[in-house]
Amino acid sequence: xxxxxxxxxxxxxxxxxxxxxxxxxxxxxxxxxxxxxxxxxxxxxxxxxxxxxxxxxxxxxxxxxxxxxxxxxxxxxxxxxxxxxxxxxxxxxxxxxxxxxxxxxxxxxxxxxxxxxxxxxxxxxxxxxxxxxxxxxxxxxxxxxxxxxxxxxxxxxxxxxxxxxxxxxxxxxxxxxxxx
Amino acid sequence: xxxxxxxxxxxxxxxxxxxxxxxxxxxxxxxxxxxxxxxxxxxxxxxxxxxxxxxxxxxxxxxxxxxxxxxxxxxxxxxxxxxxxxxxxxxxxxxxxxxxxxxx
Numbered sequence: 711x712x713x714x715x716x717x718x719x720x721x722x723x724x725x726x727x728x729x730x731x732x733x734x735x736x737x738x739x740x741x742x743x744x745x746x747x748x749x750x751x752x753x754x755x756x757x758x759x760x761x762x763x764x765x766x767x768x769x770x771x772x773x774x775x776x777x778x779x780x781x782x783x784x785x786x787x788x789x790x791x792x793x794x795x796x797x798x799x800x801x802x803x804x805x806x807x808x809x810x811x812x813x814x815x816x817x818x819x820x821x822x823x824x825x826x827x828x829x830x831x832x833x834x835x836x837x838x839x840x841x842x843x844x845x846x847x848x849x850x851x852x853x854x855x856x857x858x859x860x861x862x863x864x865x866x867x868x869x870x871x872x873x874x875x876x877x878x879x880x881x882x883x884x885x886x887x888x889x890x
Numbered sequence: 891x892x893x894x895x896x897x898x899x900x901x902x903x904x905x906x907x908x909x910x911x912x913x914x915x916x917x918x919x920x921x922x923x924x925x926x927x928x929x930x931x932x933x934x935x936x937x938x939x940x941x942x943x944x945x946x947x948x949x950x951x952x953x954x955x956x957x958x959x960x961x962x963x964x965x966x967x968x969x970x971x972x973x974x975x976x977x978x979x980x981x982x983x984x985x986x987x988x989x990x991x992x993x994x
Contacts, residue, residue, distance in 0.1 A: 800908070807903070807904065807909070808903040808904075808921060809903055809909055809912065809913060809916075809919060809920075809921060810912075812920070821952075822948060822952060823944070823945060823948035823949075823952075824916075824918070824945075827912045827915060827916060829915075838908055856915075856916060856917070856941065856944060857915050857916050857917035857918075857938070857940060857941050857944075858915075858917060858938060858940045858941075858967070859915050862915040862916070864916070870952075
């Protein structure tokens with residue numbers, strides 16, 4: 711396979727992953743697809759997005775000389791097998807606090823990549839008013855892993871926007887009480 | 891005998907149990923204020939290494955060329971204890987004098 715072909719294949723997989731992310735808002739793959747495949751990615755890029763994470767994975771498996779091919783079917787299986795972990799908010803309140811966002815001082819816009827905290831583990835957020843499962847988020851927002859803990863995510867703007875718009879979109883996030 | 895004044899750290903936002911818990915997970919906090927014993931305050935921000943890498947990548951993807959904040963301090967984990975220890979150490983190393991003189 712030439713570098714150009716590899717690049718095209720990776721881009722194809724990436725496009726597919728992006729389409730999954732757009733439809734659901736989340737795509738988080740933490741486990742190996744198959745036993746003989748080394749899960750190798752740069753941990754500093756864990757958060758950049760689950761898309762890049764898998765992107766790196768594809769490159770790693772190819773560079774290691776394996777014949778492993780990440781097909782759409784395998785992707786679907788992996789996603790359904792639990793890589794799409796739900797996330798939970800402590801309490802039914804998604805009010806933005808000043809420590810949640812970074813405002814560009816020159817534009818006054820809330821920057822992408824930072825937002826309100828949610829967690830894969832409902833027990834960890836229970837003490838903040840009960841655990842509420844995030845059922846859906848508006849397309850202008852994304853749920854992204856942030857920080858050292860792979861279970862910590864943030865609901866953040868995809869693009870820079872006003873704080874008012876961000877808050878308005880957060881009000882559209884559907885939360886339902888987690889089963890006890 | 892007069893007790894020697896010490897450098898202290900305060901927060902310019904509400905700082906409750908939830909904020910303390912969340913900033914450790916977020917790995918980023920920019921509402922910290924250092925109060926110098928000789929008078930004066932310095933606004934600082936904290937990052938942990940993982941969040942720093944994540945935010946840099948986000949900013950680069952957004953078309954920026956760098957990530958920089960005046961008074962940016964990187965610590966292993968964002969706990970109040972670590973933030974206070976960092977401020978103490980930096981104060982004794984003259985960091986805040988250099989930081990303030992850079993903006994005068």
